[in-house]
Amino acid sequence: xxxxxxxxxxxxxxxxxxxxxxxxxxxxxxxxxGLVLLWQAAASLSGVPRYFFPSPRDVAGAFTVLLxxxxxxxxxxxxxxxxxxxxxxxxxxxxxxxxxxxxxxRAASMFGPLLNFFYAIVEVAWIPIFVIWWGxxxxxxxxxLVYVVAFPVLFNTQAAVRATxxxxxxxxxxxxxxxxxxxGEVIFPAALPGIITGFRVGAGFAFRGLIFAEMIAxxxxxxxxxxxxxxxxxxxxxxxxMIVVGTVWLVIDQLYLRPFERVTVERWGVLRHAEE
Amino acid sequence: MAALPAEAGAGSVAASKxxxxxxxxxYVSEDGRARHRALExxxxxxxxxxxxxxVGPSGCGKSTLIAAIAGFLRPRSGSLLLDGKPIGGPGADRxxxxxxxxxxxxxxxxxNVTLGLRLRGMPRSERDRxxxxxxxxxxxxxxxxxxPHQLSGGMKQRVAVARTLAxxxxxxxxxxxxxxxDAQSRMTLQEELVRxxxxxxxxxxxxxxxxxxxxFLGDRVAVLTPGPGRLKAMIDIDIPRRQRRWAELGNNLxxxxxxxxxxxxxxxxxxxx
Ligand SMILES: Nc1ncnc2c1ncn2[C@@H]1O[C@H](COP(=O)(O)OP(=O)(O)O)[C@@H](O)[C@H]1O
Ligand SMILES: [Mg+2]
Numbered sequence: 001x002x003x004x005x006x007x008x009x010x011x012x013x014x015x016x017x018x019x020x021x022x023x024x025x026x027x028x029x030x031x032x033x034g035l036v037l038l039w040q041a042a043a044s045l046s047g048v049p050r051y052f053f054p055s056p057r058d059v060a061g062a063f064t065v066l067l068x069x070x071x072x073x074x075x076x077x078x079x080x081x082x083x084x085x086x087x088x089x090x091x092x093x094x095x096x097x098x099x100x101x102x103x104x105x106r107a108a109s110m111f112g113p114l115l116n117f118f119y120a121i122v123e124v125a126w127i128p129i130f131v132i133w134w135g136x137x138x139x140x141x142x143x144x145l146v147y148v149v150a151f152p153v154l155f156n157t158q159a160a161v162r163a164t165x166x167x168x169x170x171x172x173x174x175x176x177x178x179x180x181x182x183x184g185e186v187i188f189p190a191a192l193p194g195i196i197t198g199f200r201v202g203a204g205f206a207f208r209g210l211i212f213a214e215m216i217a218x219x220x221x222x223x224x225x226x227x228x229x230x231x232x233x234x235x236x237x238x239x240x241x242m243i244v245v246g247t248v249w250l251v252i253d254q255l256y257l258r259p260f261e262r263v264t265v266e267r268w269g270v271l272r273h274a275e276e
Numbered sequence: 277m278a279a280l281p282a283e284a285g286a287g288s289v290a291a292s293k294x295x296x297x298x299x300x301x302x303y304v305s306e307d308g309r310a311r312h313r314a315l316e317x318x319x320x321x322x323x324x325x326x327x328x329x330x331v332g333p334s335g336c337g338k339s340t341l342i343a344a345i346a347g348f349l350r351p352r353s354g355s356l357l358l359d360g361k362p363i364g365g366p367g368a369d370r371x372x373x374x375x376x377x378x379x380x381x382x383x384x385x386x387x388n389v390t391l392g393l394r395l396r397g398m399p400r401s402e403r404d405r406x407x408x409x410x411x412x413x414x415x416x417x418x419x420x421x422x423x424p425h426q427l428s429g430g431m432k433q434r435v436a437v438a439r440t441l442a443x444x445x446x447x448x449x450x451x452x453x454x455x456x457x458d459a460q461s462r463m464t465l466q467e468e469l470v471r472x473x474x475x476x477x478x479x480x481x482x483x484x485x486x487x488x489x490x491x492f493l494g495d496r497v498a499v500l501t502p503g504p505g506r507l508k509a510m511i512d513i514d515i516p517r518r519q520r521r522w523a524e525l526g527n528n529l530x531x532x533x534x535x536x537x538x539x540x541x542x543x544x545x546x547x548x549x
Contacts (some may be wrong), residue, residue, distance in 0.1 A: 165376075165378075167374050167376050167378045168378055168380065170343075170346070170348055170366075170372065170374070170378070171372065171374060171378035171379075172380075172391070172395075173347075173348070173366040174346055174366050174367075174368075174370065174371060174372040174440075175368060175371070175391055175392035175395055175439070175440075175443050176366075176367060176368030176392055176395050176396065176443070177395050178395075181395055185380070185391070185395070186380065189380070189382050
């Protein structure tokens, strides 16, 4: 009965939600346009040298050149490869550790304090040592990314595993499930919304970490572009790179991560709620 | 050991499916300091193919008893035997139906019903065929592809019963399965349960705080003391299975008498027979 009421509430709200989304899009675009105009006016009126404070027009020019020369696509591909490898590996490690620590109290007691200790040391603090161990290059960047992704995935997974309703585990055990089947049939699906939340947080951390790591330890990629362009007084390229970073994240987050999280968390949430 | 007179008289009639002797169970807090005794020196026999109701006030340890027989909990002392062999842990020979239904929210009704068969590696076509038979038994064939949250409480509990039966246990342990269901559906479910069980060779241990339900369903009714639970009395319910319908029992004198007797025992007024 409560389910029916919830469903009708939902369908009634759909029209409003669509309207709000359009309204939000228009307002967001207006905000961007306003900022660009303000920037152009400031750059034209201030009269400072281009390399010191490039205008939007300069940046757009730099962007076109970077595209035409193929630099931007190549660097984007470099960054994307590192990013995907880093979050893939980091998620796998965080997930495995999170499941283990969520299931076993003993493992949690043994490794919990240690993990918290390492979590407090930001990846930035590790990079000098990573560079000594592995030099400037892919390995250092990858390890740094894995480091930042693994923690949020681990902690969220662990908490979600802990929150699995006891009665579901008992029910499946009484049907003859082995420990591994309990994990696959109950604990993993029940923890999935938490795992996805952790993944989204980790993907965000890794994206920022990637640009930073590329500024220190790479000879290509968007982070490298931002750093070297500024060093060569090609400030318009630096800003073009920064805009690419912000835009790419916006696209990843809005088009992939948020809808993905919303769908699973909501669907599971409704189901869980109805089940209890 | 601490056998009560009622038990000593009745225990030898049929083979014992589950034998519980001197069972004590403690809940220990995480730091190990606080201890709470949920069951104390409980002795009880469940006979082969009988329907045993266990009734007692809430908090007397009924769920603890179910969890112990299911193998989720370890006794502090005493013994728990199934067919004369000690119970070491959970197993498919003992199915459990929980008050909270405990269906997997991310699986369809049919997949929930066939869960035990899947765990054993039975191929999909075969287990779906069996699953549909059990859905037919509980009149829910049309709900096969729905998800649990789309069902009412009564329907969910029928699915949970079907899931347990499809797994073909020897014993079905039921922990206040109809307590969260509305009154009309509950009566229907109780009648359906009698019908299903009469057609099977199952041994059922049914735990409830409702005296009426315990007497309506049980071959015998075990009354527990308030916590920590011990066996207070065992009452035989000599009402034939085909008469176990609410329309018939509503003004059945024997039913009314037995119900009153059990009620007095639960409330502490009566003395064990
Ligand atoms: N996990 C637990 N930890 C501590 N005490 C518990 C736990 N589960 C039950 N108890 C206590 O044990 C006693 C028996 O509980 P339970 O078996 O659930 O009773 P019933 O099912 O008859 O209501 C109660 O006093 C209850 O508070
Ligand atoms: Mg209970």
